[in-house]
Amino acid sequence: MSGDLHQTGVRFLKQLARHADPIMDAYLSGSLPDQALEPAVQDRLIKDGILYRPEPEADLHLRRTVRSLLEEALRDDRNRQIDANTGSALVTFKTLAAHYKEARHQGDYAAADVYLADLKEHVYAFGETLRHGTRVLWSRLNNEFGYVGTLNAKIRENELAQSQVSELLNGLEMISFEELAETAGDLRDLRRLLVTRLQRTVSECAQELSIVQGRLLELLGRFRQIRGRTRLLKGWLLHLEQHPDYRIGNHTGAKEIPQLFNQATPILAPAAVDIHNQQHENELLELIAQIKALQPQERSLQVPVEAAELLLHEPETFEVQSNPIREAVSAYFCSVIDSGLRLSALEYRQHQALPWDAESWLYQVIGGFEGLPAEQKRHFVLDPIGEPHPDYSGNFIIRDICLWLA
Secondary structure, X not given: OHHHHHHHHHHHHHHHHHOHHHHHHHHHHOOEOHHHOOHHHHXXXXXXXXXXXXXXXXXXXXXXXXXXXXXHHXXXXXXXXXXXXXXXXXXXXXXXXXXHHHHHHHOOHHHHHHHHHHHHHHHHHHHHHHHHHXXXXXXXXXXXXOOOOOHHHHHHHHHHHHHHHHHHHHHHHOXXXXXXXXXXXXXXXXHHHHHHHHHHHHHHHHHXXXXXXXXXXXXXXXXXXXXXXXXXXXXXXXXXXXXXXXXOOOHHHOOOOOXXXXXXXXXXXXXXXXXXXXXXXXXXXXXXXHHHHOOOHHHHOOOOOOOOOOOOOOOOOOOOOOOHHHHHHHHHHHHHHHHOOOEEHHHHHHHHOOOOOHHHHHHHHHHHXXXXXXXXXXXXXXXXXXXXXXXXXXOEEEEEEEEEEO
């Protein structure tokens, strides 16, 4: 069997060497007319699987395998085919590993060596396929897709390359080295192939593909920026053709600068007062003192009056009126104690249908918590829910309050 394969392979390579000129013509032009070859030569090349006719009365074309062989040998940048079928390769690895383990278990070491050699070839071919795909992407990236003429075509080629990178990365994510380690078992040859070598290859290719993906995104952004500026320039030239008497006005003398020309960033950031910064306390106190000093003097001058006679009487009895909102806050604290759970102040207000507005209710809850004695306050945790003020740093806007037991 091996002798027949050797003779068939030698004959195939001789056919390629003997008819190298028409094969390269078909590779470069995409097809080969019938007049370029004699009928006997055509039949021989078609029979050997080098040329084929896609439909009756059509020109001759190269087989996909021969074209791939030439693309790889010539490092042709026009090659856009990338094999991302990782699932099929994994199934093949597991199947051949199972054949190898079964042959060793049965004592058929000759068959086991054949299966191991076949498995090595598939693993090496898989790694070479990944490197070939990465090499193709790098070659297309380094010349910035120079084999297409227009900018829109470059953008489409870039998007195609990005989709191919995503497919390759998704395929690499399918590889589970834990499953491959279980498949290899304690056999050293299988572990060296399916775990050590394959993991090294996948790691190197994944790292390179991530770099390629970043470069592709950067190049796509530059292409789109160039296209935008080109469209702007073409629109400007078209406007000048339609309005030949157009003259640019003096925009610097206008009261309001158009937004197109007002692209400078502000030199100073907008000022904001941080009342919680202790380092600014002295300056703020001085400013407040100056504000008070600007009040009219007439207000500060008061005519002293004669002190009235002080008479002491028995204190009158009075009754302290209960405050409904304060009682509601106490009930809210008792509800937290009874449930032992985290309870929102606004949710409690809505559930109890309390008549006060949300802001007054939150203020009263905060005041009730701050008014507790220290030995009682340490049993509660009050968490304000909100977000920082968008304009004034250091200020926090409270939207709700949650209270729970410490």
